[in-house]
Amino acid sequence: MANETTINTNGLKILTSNYLQGVDLSRIDEAWEIITRVHKGQRHFSGELYIIHLLEVASTLASMHLDLDTILAGLLHGVLKEGVSVEELEEKFGRDVAVIVEGSTRITQVQYNSKLASQAENLRKMLLAIASDIRVLLVKLVDRLLDMFLLDMVDREKQLDVARETMDVYAPLASRLGIDWLKRELEDHSFKFIHPEEHYELTHKMESSLDERQKYVDEVIKILYEKLAESGIKPMRIIGRPKHLYSIYKKLIAQNIPLERVYDKVAFRIIVGTVNECYEALGTIHGDWSPVPGRIKDFISVPKANNYQSMHTTVIGPRDHFIEIQIRTDEMDRVAQEGVAAHWAYKEGQKVNKNDAKLFREMKKLVASLQEVEDPREFLDSLIGELYDPEVYALTPTGEVKEFPLGSCPIDFAYSIHTEVGDRCVGAKVNGRQVPLKYQLQTGDIVEIVTSPSQVPRRGWLDLVKTSRARTRIRSWLRREGKEKALKLGREICEREIRKYDTSLKKIIKSGHIRLLLKQLRCNSLEDLLVKVGSGVITLQQLTKGLEPAELRKDHEQNIDLPPEELASLMVSQHSSEEEGHGKAGIKIDGIDGMLVKISQCCQPLPGDPIVGFITMGRGVSVHKADCANLLSSDPKRWLDVSWTGIAEKSYKVGIHISAENKRGIFAEISGAISLDNANIVDISAHTTPTDLAEMTLSLEVGHLEHLNTLMQHLRQLPAVITVRRL
Numbered sequence: 141m142a143n144e145t146t147i148n149t150n151g152l153k154i155l156t157s158n159y160l161q162g163v164d165l166s167r168i169d170e171a172w173e174i175i176t177r178v179h180k181g182q183r184h185f186s187g188e189l190y191i192i193h194l195l196e197v198a199s200t201l202a203s204m205h206l207d208l209d210t211i212l213a214g215l216l217h218g219v220l221k222e223g224v225s226v227e228e229l230e231e232k233f234g235r236d237v238a239v240i241v242e243g244s245t246r247i248t249q250v251q252y253n254s255k256l257a258s259q260a261e262n263l264r265k266m267l268l269a270i271a272s273d274i275r276v277l278l279v280k281l282v283d284r285l286l287d288m289f290l291l292d293m294v295d296r297e298k299q300l301d302v303a304r305e306t307m308d309v310y311a312p313l314a315s316r317l318g319i320d321w322l323k324r325e326l327e328d329h330s331f332k333f334i335h336p337e338e339h340y341e342l343t344h345k346m347e348s349s350l351d352e353r354q355k356y357v358d359e360v361i362k363i364l365y366e367k368l369a370e371s372g373i374k375p376m377r378i379i380g381r382p383k384h385l386y387s388i389y390k391k392l393i394a395q396n397i398p399l400e401r402v403y404d405k406v407a408f409r410i411i412v413g414t415v416n417e418c419y420e421a422l423g424t425i426h427g428d429w430s431p432v433p434g435r436i437k438d439f440i441s442v443p444k445a446n447n448y449q450s451m452h453t454t455v456i457g458p459r460d461h462f463i464e465i466q467i468r469t470d471e472m473d474r475v476a477q478e479g480v481a482a483h484w485a486y487k488e489g490q491k492v493n494k495n496d497a498k499l500f501r502e503m504k505k506l507v508a509s510l511q512e513v514e515d516p517r518e519f520l521d522s523l524i525g526e527l528y529d530p531e532v533y534a535l536t537p538t539g540e541v542k543e544f545p546l547g548s549c550p551i552d553f554a555y556s557i558h559t560e561v562g563d564r565c566v567g568a569k570v571n572g573r574q575v576p577l578k579y580q581l582q583t584g585d586i587v588e589i590v591t592s593p594s595q596v597p598r599r600g601w602l603d604l605v606k607t608s609r610a611r612t613r614i615r616s617w618l619r620r621e622g623k624e625k626a627l628k629l630g631r632e633i634c635e636r637e638i639r640k641y642d643t644s645l646k647k648i649i650k651s652g653h654i655r656l657l658l659k660q661l662r663c664n665s666l667e668d669l670l671v672k673v674g675s676g677v678i679t680l681q682q683l684t685k686g687l688e689p690a691e692l693r694k695d696h697e698q699n700i701d702l703p704p705e706e707l708a709s710l711m712v713s714q715h716s717s718e719e720e721g722h723g724k725a726g727i728k729i730d731g732i733d734g735m736l737v738k739i740s741q742c743c744q745p746l747p748g749d750p751i752v753g754f755i756t757m758g759r760g761v762s763v764h765k766a767d768c769a770n771l772l773s774s775d776p777k778r779w780l781d782v783s784w785t786g787i788a789e790k791s792y793k794v795g796i797h798i799s800a801e802n803k804r805g806i807f808a809e810i811s812g813a814i815s816l817d818n819a820n821i822v823d824i825s826a827h828t829t830p831t832d833l834a835e836m837t838l839s840l841e842v843g844h845l846e847h848l849n850t851l852m853q854h855l856r857q858l859p860a861v862i863t864v865r866r867l
Contacts, residue, residue, distance in 0.1 A: 147189070147191060147192060147195065148172075149172045149195065151199065152195060152199050152202060153165050155199060155202045155203065156168070156202045156208065156211060160207075160208060163208055167208065167212060168215070171212050171215045171216050171233065174224065174232075175194055175216060175218070176191055178223065179194070179219075179222065185290070185294055186290035187293060190218070193286060194214070194215050194216075194218060196286055197214040197282050197286060198212075198214035198215045200282045200285070200286065201214045201282055204278075206278065207275075209240065209275070210240065210275045212237050213240035214279050214283075216233070216237065216241050217245065217279055220242060220245045221245060221246075226241075229241055236273065236275075239269070239273050239276075240273055240275050242269065243268075243272070243276035244266075244279045246262050246265075255301075256516045256517060256520070257516040259305065259516075260516035260519045260520055261516075263309060263519075263520070264510070264519065266280060267506070267507045268507060270503055271503060271504045271507040271508075274480065274500055277313060277317065278317070278480075281313065281314050281319070281326075282322075284306055284326065285326060285329075287302065288303075288306060288326065288330070291329070299333045302333075303329070303330040303333035303334050306326050306330045307330035307331070308524045308527075310326055311323050311330065313527065314326055315529065316502070316506075317446060318444075318448055318475060318476070318478075318479025319480070320479070321478075324387075327384065327386040327387075328384050330386075331385060338389060339385065339389075342392075343385065346382065346388075353406060356458075356459075357380035357406055360380060360406075360457060361380055364410065364425075365378060368410070368421055368424055370424075371420060371423075371424040373412060373420055373421050373424065375411060377411045378408065378409070378411070379408070379409045379411070381409070382406055383406065383407055407466060408464070408465045409465075409466045409467075410465065410466070410468075411469070411473050412468075413470070414469065415440060415469060418468060418469065421451075422451050422453060425453065425465060429456055429457050431453055432453075432454040432455065432462065435452070435454035436452065436453045437452040437453075437583075439451070439452065440468070440472070442533060444530070444541075444543065445530075446479060447479070447480075448475065448476055449468060449475065449476070450467065450472055451466065451468065453467075506526055506527075510523060510526070518615075522608040524608075525607070525608030526607070526608040526609060529545075530544060530545065531544075531545060531583075532545070532548055532582065532583050533584070534581045534583070534586070535584070535585070535586050536586075537586060542556045542587075544581055544606065544607060545607065547580055548580070548581050548605070549577060549578055549579060549580060549605060550565065550567070550570070550575065550577055550587060550589060551565055551605050552605050552606055552607045552609075552610045553581060553587045553589060554589045554591075554610075555607065555610035555613050556607070562597070562613055562614075563597055563613070563617060564592055564595045564596075565589055565590070565591055566590055566591060567589075568588065569587070569590065570588075571585060572586075577601075577604060597614045597618065599614075599618060602614055602615070625674070626674030626675040627674060628674065629673075629737075629761065630669070630671055630672070630673035630674030631645075632674075633673050633680070633780065634669075634670060637680065637687065649666070654666060656686070657669070657686045657687070660685075660686045661683070661686060663678075676778050679775075680779070737753070737763060737782070738763070739763055739792060740754075740762045740770070740771075742764070742769075743765040743768035743769075743770070743771075744794045744867075745763055745765045746792050746794055746847075746848055747784040747843070747844035747845060748784065748844050748845025749765050749766075750765065750766040750767075751763050751765060751782055751783075752779050753780035753781065754774055754778055754779060754780070755779075761780060761782065763782055791842065792843070792844070793822060793840070793841055794841075794866065794867075795837065795838065795866070796837075796838050796855075796865065796866055796867060797836070797837050797838075797867055798810060798834075798835075798861060798864050799833055799834070799835055799861075799862045800858070800860045800861045801833065801834065801860040801862070802834040803860055806860050807826070807834075809858055809860065810836070810858065810861070813855055814851065816854075817851040818847075819840050819842050819847070820840065820841040821838055821839070822840065822841055823838070824836060824838050825837050833862070848866065852864045852866070
């Protein structure tokens with residue numbers, strides 16, 4: 141095993157000097173001096189000296205022909221945890237190196253209450269750093285790749301944690317940068333640890349068929365050269381390489397087929413001199429081998445967001461095997477393999493080209509879309525969902541390409557343009573034709589979003605969208621709306637409860653009693669208190685406990701110990717006497733935003749029914765009949781007395797059940813009676829019994845309890861009707 145005195149940076153400097161001519165490499169020695177000092181005697185989890193790992197990271201970055209600042213950051217990316225300050229790094233190596241190192245360093249100083257929260261915050265920190273300098277991600281990706289090579293050295297739990305994070309986050313991020321080789325390596329190594337048995341079996345089968353597969357590759361390459369030469373096309377090279385293991389495994393799972401039926405285990409790549417030759421080669425191949433419908437993709441005229449360009453086709457080749465063929469120029473091939481590193485934007489004297497600038501903007505959009513997500517689980521789910529492998533490529537009317545997962549809808553498209561466009565989306569035109577919001581986007585669709593200033597996001601949209609960006613934005617709007625409505629409801633509730641003590645919210649604030657109340661209820665501010673009351677986090681009993689004099693609390697607490705039926709009855713009777721004696725109204729059904737106070741569908745109360753409100757978590761007040769079984773089984777501490785005062789002219793749904801003689805015209809008689817009483821039938825279900833009775837369940841719209849009682853009385857008067865009861 142190597143010792144620290146025999147390890148040096150000579151190899152790294154030779155590797156770097158091969159492509160960075162005229163650049164002062166003495167800073168590598170300065171960085172080496174720091175890391176050998178601060179990491180003296182430290183070991184990597186694999187058991188090797190930690191400085192060897194750092195040297196390998198820097199050397200890999202150099203093999204990618206990256207700039208000196210990135211290589212230095214690769215060497216130094218562990219020093220902040222050992223006491224070296226950001227200021228010291230900036231002074232010695234410049235601002236860029238300090239920024240990359242700081243962004244590449246995991247958060248270790250802060251203790252989080254869960255491993256999930258710690259992982260989320262480390263990824264959040266890394267994403268924010270990436271938004272300011274993409275080289276942070278390059279260092280992190282190479283560091284993770286080298287860790288994956290040695291993951292056999294750690295316990296099974298650690299293997300799974302690292303491999304899943306690599307598969308879900310780091311491999312897709314490598315894909316975003318267009319670094320294909322790095323994405324493949326990360327996926328295959330993660331696959332090995334996440335599904336070890338499947339990996340072993342697949343590796344064994346692929347190795348056993350290696351000779352046969354190589355013969356087939358040689359045969360196809362020879363035919364391709366001959367066919368292209370006949371058309372006057374001279375390829376620079378034709379490559380046949382096995383697809384990486386994880387891509388084959390995904391195909392086995394997706395199509396539920398054995399390995400023997402995966403014919404396109406090899407992908408062929410034809411490298412030609414010009415773009416025109418790409419299209420000519422495609423025509424020649426299709427002239428000899430039948431293309432598979434739906435498998436032709438032109439990423440040359442419409443590049444992917446990571447700047448990838450190539451022509452893809454799948455054809456039925458020799459011996460009726462499916463062959464996947466990619467056709468591209470030499471420059472396209474370099475970009476496909478190396479991504480952003482193919483023409484590195486930070487090399488001395490170079491400007492950021494427009495393709496890289498677009499890629500960096502997309503990365504910043506990714507970061508911006510996740511900034512509002514606070515919950516660690518939601519953040520990780522949103523991040524993983526945002527890093528999807530696109531399958532649908534749709535266009536704006538100006539020709540800008542947008543990438544989506546399969547099944548995405550116009551709402552996803554709208555949010556990919558701008559949050560405001562998504563929030564106001566009412567419809568879409570696809571290829572000039574109006575489509576509903578549930579329409580599934582197809583590759584090549586030209587999408588024009590139709591907006592309205594009165595439109596707002598709907599909860600049902602969450603069932604339609606596929607992108608995390610859209611889902612996060614919709615949830616964010618719904619949370620804000622819920623908070624505003626909870627604030628309004630909480631103010632109503634507090635004002636009403638406080639009035640019972642002949643005071644007001646203003647007086648409590650002025651007297652200073654509000655500070656005691658906030659401390660007692662563990663609230664940061666008055667707004668926090670009102671929101672928690674309105675959303676049901678703080679119950680009425682907790683609120684009144686802070687308002688009531690101590691001598692009154694005993695009676696109040698005794699009420700809570702009553703059986704639910706008695707407590708509900710007492711609330712209704714107290715509320716009725718308050719209204720009759722003092723003319724005080726409770727919370728009006730029509731007096732607050734309809735989203736805050738809703739009629740419960742389990743018991744469907746009508747104006748005139750004895751009612752009790754239930755403060756739901758984040759959904760306002762749900763109004764139940766006082767004898768509703770669901771209400772009586774709920775927490776009485778979240779009950780609220782509500783009233784029917786201030787009713788507007790409107791209809792309420794209610795269910796009734798009718799038993800009648802099964803005779804001709806009975807449905808017409810019943811519906812005629814309902815119509816005469818100015819009620820409306822919303823839904824009806826009926827069947828006959830073995831005793832020849834007609835059993836009907838109807839959903840009606842009526843105005844109030846008296847209206848329903850009159851209607852039911854009229855129905856009972858019909859000769860054929862036996863019973864009528866409210867559900």
